[in-house]
Amino acid sequence: MQRLITLTFISVLFFQAPASAQDERLVPSYDEKSQYIYDHPDVDINVYPFVNTWKNSDVQVGHGGFVEQTIFTRGNPVDPPTKGAVLKYIRSYNHGFLYGNEKTEPIKHDREQVIFYITRGAGTVEAGDKSSEISEGTGIFIPAGLEYSFTNASGVALEVIIIVEEIPEDFKPKKDMVVKSYYDAIPGHCCWAYTTYSLFGRNDGLAEPMGLAVVAVESYGMGSPHYHVEGCEEIWLKLKGEENSLLLGKKLLRQNIGEAFLAPPNGLVPHSVINHTESPMAWLYLGNRHDR
Numbered sequence: 139m140q141r142l143i144t145l146t147f148i149s150v151l152f153f154q155a156p157a158s159a160q161d162e163r164l165v166p167s168y169d170e171k172s173q174y175i176y177d178h179p180d181v182d183i184n185v186y187p188f189v190n191t192w193k194n195s196d197v198q199v200g201h202g203g204f205v206e207q208t209i210f211t212r213g214n215p216v217d218p219p220t221k222g223a224v225l226k227y228i229r230s231y232n233h234g235f236l237y238g239n240e241k242t243e244p245i246k247h248d249r250e251q252v253i254f255y256i257t258r259g260a261g262t263v264e265a266g267d268k269s270s271e272i273s274e275g276t277g278i279f280i281p282a283g284l285e286y287s288f289t290n291a292s293g294v295a296l297e298v299i300i301i302v303e304e305i306p307e308d309f310k311p312k313k314d315m316v317v318k319s320y321y322d323a324i325p326g327h328c329c330w331a332y333t334t335y336s337l338f339g340r341n342d343g344l345a346e347p348m349g350l351a352v353v354a355v356e357s358y359g360m361g362s363p364h365y366h367v368e369g370c371e372e373i374w375l376k377l378k379g380e381e382n383s384l385l386l387g388k389k390l391l392r393q394n395i396g397e398a399f400l401a402p403p404n405g406l407v408p409h410s411v412i413n414h415t416e417s418p419m420a421w422l423y424l425g426n427r428h429d430r
Contacts, residue, residue, distance in 0.1 A: 177388075181406055182387065182388065182406075183387070183402060183404065183406065183407065185386045185387045185389050185391075185402065185407060186221070187218035187220070187221045187222070187223075187224065188218065188224055188386070188399055188400045188401070188402050189384075189386070189391065189393075189397065189398070189399045190209055190210060190221055190222035190397070190398060190399075191209065191396050191397045191398070192207040192208065192209045192232070192233035192396060193207070193396065195207040195208040195209070195222075196208075200232075200234075200300075201234070201242065201245060201252065201300060202242030202243040202244065202245040202286075202287055202288070203236065203240065203241070203242035203243055203288075204234035204235065204236055204242065204288075204298065204300065205234060205235045205236075205237070206232045206233065206234040206300060207232060207233050207234075208222065208230065208231075208232050208233075209222065209231050209232060209233055209299075209375070209398050210222050210223075210224055210225050210230070210231040210373065210398065210400060211223055211225060211230055211231075212225045212226070212229065212230075213225060213226075214226075215368075215371065215400065215402070215403050216368065216402070216403065216404055224400045225371065225400075226371060227303075227346055227348075227371050227426050227428060228301060228302065228303050228346065228348070228371065228424075228426060229250065229302040229303060229304050230300070230301070230302045231299070231300075231301055231302075231373060231398070231424075232299070232300045232301075232302075233297075233298070233299060233300070233396065234297070234298045234299075234300050235295045235296070235297055235298075236259075236261065236288055236290045236295065236296040236298070237290065237295050237296075238290055238292055238293040238294055238295060239290065239291065239292070239293060240289075240290055241287060241288065241289045241290070242287045242288045242289075243287065244285050244286070244287045245285065245286065245287070246283060246284055246285040246286065247280075247282055247283075248282060248283055249282060249304055249305055250282055250302050250303065250304055250305065251279070251280060251281055251282045251302070251303050251305060251311065251343070251344065251345060252279075252280045252300060252301070252302050253277060253278070253279050253280075253299075253300070253301040253302075253303075253338060253350060254277070254278040254280070254288075254298045254299070254300055255276070255277045255278075255298060255299040255301075255337075255350070255422055256272050256273060256274055256275065256276045256277075256278075256296065256297070256298055257274060257297045257298060257299060257377060257422075258274055258294075258295070258296070258297035259273070259274070259290065259292065259294050259295055259296035259297055260272065260273040260274070260290075260292060260294075260296070261273075261288055261289050261290040261291065261292070261296045262288070262289045262291070263278050263286065263287070263288050263289075263315070263317065264286065264287050264288075264289070265280055265284050265285065265286035265287075265314070265315040266284055266285070266286075266313070266314060266315065268314060268315060270315075270317040272288075272317065273319075275319050275320050275321050275352075276317065276318070276319050277317070277318050277319070277320070277337040277338060277350065278315060278316070278317050279315060279316040279317075279338050279342055279343060279344070280315050281311040281312045281313065281314070281315065281343050282305050282309075282311040283311055284311075284313070284314070284315060286315065299375060299422060301350070301424065303344065303345055303346050303348070304345075305345045306345065309345050311343060311345075312342075312343035316338065316342045316343065318337050318338070320335040320337055320351075320352040321335075323335035323336050323337065323351075323352075329361040329362045329364070329410075330359070330360065330361055330362045331355050331356070331359030331360055331361055331413070332353050332354070332355060332361050333353070333354045333355070333356070334351050334352075334353050334354075334423070335351055335352040335353075335354070336349065336350075336351045337350045337351055337352065338350045346426050347426065347427050347428060347430065348371075348424065348425065348426040348427070349424075349425050350422070350423070350424050351422075351423045351425075352377065352420055352421070352422060352423065353374075353411075353420065353421045353423045354418055354419065354420045354421075355382075355411060355412075355413040355418065355419050355420075356413070356418050357413060357415060357416045357417065357418065358413060358414065358415075358416070359412075359413050360385075360410050360411070360412040360413065361410040361411055361412075362410065363385055363408040363409065363410040364408055364409070364410075365401070365404075365405055365406065365407055365408045365409070366401050366402075366403045366405070366429070367403055367404070367405045367429050368403045368404065368405075368429065369403065369427070369428040369429030369430075370401070370403045370425070370426070370427055370428070370429045371400070371403070371424070371425075371426035371427075371428070372400065372401040372403075372423075372424065372425050372426070373398055373399070373400050373401075373422075373423070373424040374398060374399055374401075374409075374411060374421045374422070374423055375396075375397070375398035375421060375422040376393050376394060376395050376396065376397050376398070376419070376420075376421055377395065377420045377421055377422055378395065378418070378419055378420040379395075379413065379415070379417055379418060379419030379420065380415045380417055380419070381393065381394050382411055382412060382413055382414070382415075382419055383411075383412040383414055384399065384409070384410075384411055384412070385408065385409060385410040385411075385412060386399060386401075386402075386407060386409050387402070387406070387407040387408065387409075393411070403429075
């Protein structure tokens with residue numbers, strides 16, 4: 139039963155919206171006579187604003203003491219005003235450091251909920267009357283109104299991805315934090331080569347119709363190319379492995395650890411991550427589905 143629930147959740151994350159509202163000539167197709175295989179300069183878009191890394195962003199301090207740099211911020215997911223300004227639903231998507239032998243100040247957010255995903259290092263998180271050891275592969279969900287703090291007792295920086303969602307006025311947040319490791323998740327499978335490890339969803343207390351997972355691709359594998367429509371906010375951040383190939387529209391790009399892309403939600407840009415090496419790779423996947 140647990141495996142069935144996991145697979146059902148993954149199918150919800152990756153299920154594609156119907157193409158009936160799109161120009162059928164431009165729907166991705168494997169038919170050699172499909173009009174999609176031709177160039178359409180009147181509808182092709184520049185995909186580079188949808189790809190970004192924290193390494194070029196300004197430094198700020200947030201969430202009690204994390205040194206943060208922006209990956210994606212609020213903007214226009216159909217026509218970004220600047221690079222990385224592509225978010226419509228979640229508030230922010232940042233990279234953060236907590237340096238060795240440091241502790242954050244206790245903090246809470248009355249109208250925001252936060253997901254932390256540990257990409258490197260180890261430490262401890264305390265929230266309410268709960269405390270948990272954390273390390274690479276751990277996800278932490280902090281509900282709105284709950285005070286929390288992080289401790290890094292090692293000499294190595296604790297490195298995290300920080301995802302913030304705002305809550306509506308009538309939303310009742312959960313009382314306790316949720317801590318999970320993707321290493322403990324039951325694997326699911328979808329989109330040809332993707333092995334999926336679920337972390338958080340609405341059942342855990344998220345206000346958005348959102349799911350967070352780790353997606354792995356073993357050696358010499360690729361996902362089935364597909365597109366998304368307006369209302370879908372899907373982000374892939376590279377976590378592990380060598381440089382991979384990224385199919386985004388009609389561009390074949392390179393993607394390295396720490397780089398992320400948001401799949402343009404205009405029904406015209408298919409995407410797929412491709413592992414062309416012998417070593418396994420992994421991505422942090424966020425699917426926020428307002429197009430259902």
